Amino acid sequence: MTAALELRDVRKNFGRTEIIRGVDLNIAPGERHALIGPNGAGKSTTFNLISGRMAPSSGTVKLNGVEIGGLPPYKINRMGLSRSFQVTNIFHRLSVFENLRCSVLWSLGYRYSFWHRLEQLRDARERAEEVLELIGLQGRHDTLAGLLTYAEQRALEIGITIAGGAEVILLDEPTAGMSRSESDHAVELIRRVTVGKTLVMVEHDMSVVFGLADRISVLVYGEVIATDTPQAIRNNRRVKEAYLGTTLDEPAGAH
Ligand SMILES: Nc1ncnc2c1ncn2[C@@H]1O[C@H](COP(=O)(O)OP(=O)(O)OP(=O)(O)O)[C@@H](O)[C@H]1O
Numbered sequence: 001m002t003a004a005l006e007l008r009d010v011r012k013n014f015g016r017t018e019i020i021r022g023v024d025l026n027i028a029p030g031e032r033h034a035l036i037g038p039n040g041a042g043k044s045t046t047f048n049l050i051s052g053r054m055a056p057s058s059g060t061v062k063l064n065g066v067e068i069g070g071l072p073p074y075k076i077n078r079m080g081l082s083r084s085f086q087v088t089n090i091f092h093r094l095s096v097f098e099n100l101r102c103s104v105l106w107s108l109g110y111r112y113s114f115w116h117r118l119e120q121l122r123d124a125r126e127r128a129e130e131v132l133e134l135i136g137l138q139g140r141h142d143t144l145a146g147l148l149t150y151a152e153q154r155a156l157e158i159g160i161t162i163a164g165g166a167e168v169i170l171l172d173e174p175t176a177g178m179s180r181s182e183s184d185h186a187v188e189l190i191r192r193v194t195v196g197k198t199l200v201m202v203e204h205d206m207s208v209v210f211g212l213a214d215r216i217s218v219l220v221y222g223e224v225i226a227t228d229t230p231q232a233i234r235n236n237r238r239v240k241e242a243y244l245g246t247t248l249d250e251p252a253g254a255h
């Protein structure tokens with residue numbers, strides 16, 4: 001079976017410093033995969049290399065078997081991969097609905113056209129309504145995104161990420177800064193919106209990781225030191241060493 005996402009010996013230098021030092025990842029279609037590791041390990045950089053924000057210095061990145069390394073983000077997005085950011089990426093002065101519709105239109109390529117076809121606008125509206133419901137923010141349809149609570153903004157961020165219909169979803173710390181009950185709620189939301197899709201998620205909160213992931217990869221200083229099931233990762237000696245001083249089953253804020 002062709003991997004949904006495959007990285008082979010991916011490297012990235014910033015100046016003379018090699019930050020990503022030969023990463024291999026193989027993520028099956030429909031898998032929920034968590035990328036964990038200490039601060040500064042290179043998790044967000046890995047996402048930047050996959051989503052096209054940065055080009056790898058070497059190595060290959062394949063989406064459904066097609067090389068995407070070095071392509072611009074919008075092309076990778078049109079090929080079915082969408083990512084969220086560690087810091088929220090919403091338009092604060094647009095309404096919740098408008099944020100979602102923007103995302104749908106963008107994924108259809110509307111940035112480049114001025115004369116919109118009406119039926120496509122209607123499709124975009126319907127899709128935005130659908131996502132609004134999926135993320136549970138129907139009651140916030142016309143609220144300016146900047147006025148949402150933090151947890152609602154993160155839910156909207158997830159909605160924006162999935163609105164275009166991408167099959168491979170990358171989420172960077174979707175529950176960062178949330179209370180226990182907010183992140184429990186976010187886990188349910190992530191589960192719901194990624195049914196039948198492939199998910200790769202950077203996450204520090206181990207209860208979120210162990211609650212969602214089919215498999216986990218551990219990144220330390222730009223290298224994947226282990227990829228395995230949650231149970232095997234929990235018992236992995238190298239992983240335990242990398243997390244010295246913390247416990248992998250600690251509920252929150254394990255970094
Ligand atoms: N554009 C850049 N130029 C130079 N160095 C960078 C750049 N982006 C990231 N780095 C460095 O690369 C390393 C990895 O950063 P990255 O943000 O990928 O880590 P991370 O695993 O996402 O950490 P965190 O858990 O804190 O989010 C860090 O040392 C960071 O300072």
Ligand SMILES: [Mg+2]
Binds near residue numbers: 043044045086
């Ligand atoms: Mg990061």
